[in-house]
Amino acid sequence: MPAISKREQIISHALTLFYQHGFNATGIDKIIKDAGVSKKTLYNHFHSKDELILATLRKRDELFRNNLMRETERLGHTPRERLSTLFDAVHAWFNEATFSGCMFINASAEFSELENPNHLVCAEHKRLVRDYIKSLAQQANASDPEELANQLNLIIEGAIVNAHVEGNKDAAKRAKVMGEVFINMAMKD
């Protein structure tokens, strides 16, 4: 058993390539070349490119949410603070050198039918992120945690679009100010 399994190796490189160049634009040959595996090995682990895409999206969901939660909780110590530092974590993400938008928004663009399995994973990811925000809102005793989560999530989505389409690296700062408005509204009553 190698230190990193071939499967993980393939997913890891596919992740980078799909994220930077898109799904349709990234060929299998490029993936196996970067990952340093043979085509046979890839097709031993994944029956098709689509299956690889699915596995890649699932991996990205895991990595992304873990990172978001870790950063949010590292920067803020009370639930109330964390509703705010959520935006700081997002800000840090926007300013990573490899930032290329939200992989799930990007995937939804290429697999636009809602029933498409790849698209479904994207919707699921968005739901899970919102669930996390909701749990923070609940711990902070917001008046309507679900609605606050929906609002903050929507603001973050808007900031992501702003950051990616227009290259606005400060999109999260405005989003934070806007978010505070709703956080305060949900706290005072």
Added chain:
Amino acid sequence: MPAISKREQIISHALTLFYQHGFNATGIDKIIKDAGVSKKTLYNHFHSKDELILATLRKRDELFRNNLMRETERLGHTPRERLSTLFDAVHAWFNEATFSGCMFINASAEFSELENPNHLVCAEHKRLVRDYIKSLAQQANASDPEELANQLNLIIEGAIVNAHVEGNKDAAKRAKVMGEVFINMAMKD
């Protein structure tokens, strides 16, 4: 001179195909088949697929903004009202049968480098939409029209993502409620 020029005919069909299936996933052969023109004709009017994509995005920008402005102004009669009916126009868009997200967000996903000409047109489109909102905010005597436009725009972007990725047809309703908060804040002082 035909009623509809071949050029417009090609752009029109390319628009539908690119919007529904994406840019990389849509082949030239499919476009010429749908448009009912020969490949020769297409390459007489456009030197490359990329040039066609660029022309298609420009056309979409024109059509989209005209429609957004028309609907917004049909539904609201004062500038203040129109800041609000903007969201109703967006709501109607989300509920069109062919809704498939924002074509410019989608294009930015496939052409992710900011310097890519196709991506630049997307950024320009977003700027123009924001300029329109800003002009409404100015007419409504908002305290900081530019900032209000940035805020409402960000909320709309978030709603678009919500509507497309998760298929939430009511995303614009929440966005409207959220938008009103900032509109009221910018009006009272």
Added chain:
DNA sequence: GACCAAGGAAACCGATCTGTCTACACTTGA
């Protein structure tokens, strides 16, 4: 009637796509 630009149909080009297959090397456990 002569000319010409525009378009249509389709062959063709080289490249690339996803996916399959063969041949061979290496490790590991029985």
Added chain:
DNA sequence: TCAAGTGTAGACAGATCGGTTTCCTTGGTC
């Protein structure tokens, strides 16, 4: 020692990609 499993390298298949070219028709215009 041998069999099985896993890997590599890479040829190959068949389709499709963007794009070029050839040949032919059509519809004006002088």
